[in-house]
Amino acid sequence: AQSVTQPDIHITVSEGASLELRCNYSYGATPYLFWYVQSPGQGLQLLLKYFSGDTLVQGIKGFEAEFKRSQSSFNLRKPSVHWSDAAEYFCAVGGIYGGATNKLIFGTGTLLAVQP
């Protein structure tokens, strides 16, 4: 069965420090992978996605993620964190049904706190 694991429930980093949020997935074929961010009281915003091709994908707000098939991972990175990045981050895997991503399976989320 498809599943997504985010092993870090809560992470605290200092402003300006680098960030890496981990995501591991279980899926029988090449997955469609996504990272979303949810700020307090806000809906989910798509940061980036991987469908195929280059395994290093760039997203909005200076985020990037790398797909590593051998490790079944899709970790999210940012070289320098800003206080406004404090939020909850969700990794998700999508299946292919009739050409569409259809249902998304979400990880449990990583809550990021940023210290001044």
Added chain:
Amino acid sequence: SAVISQKPSRDICQRGTSLTIQCQVDSQVTMMFWYRQQPGQSLTLIATANQGSEATYESGFVIDKFPISRPNLTFSTLTVSNMSPEDSSIYLCSVEFLAGSSYEQYFGPGTRLTVT
């Protein structure tokens, strides 16, 4: 992308009552989805709503409890019926768009439901 709105944004309801949540999109979409996010947890797909057909429910969710309407390509409703405190959650709708050669899901701001 799309502008997705939900009504109401939040509500406090008594057990045994029902609440209908509306989701409006500013452009026509084929597939709409309803998710539930229980307190402190990740998102779980309730059902997929395609215009002109019955909604498809995920395991653990039934039509009698969560009836869904999809009258046109820009609108859907989710009803939470005979509510209990366990239904206290954030309910989010999402839509899927073709972006380039791949698909993306965009989420509404959510409806925060508290059942007393």
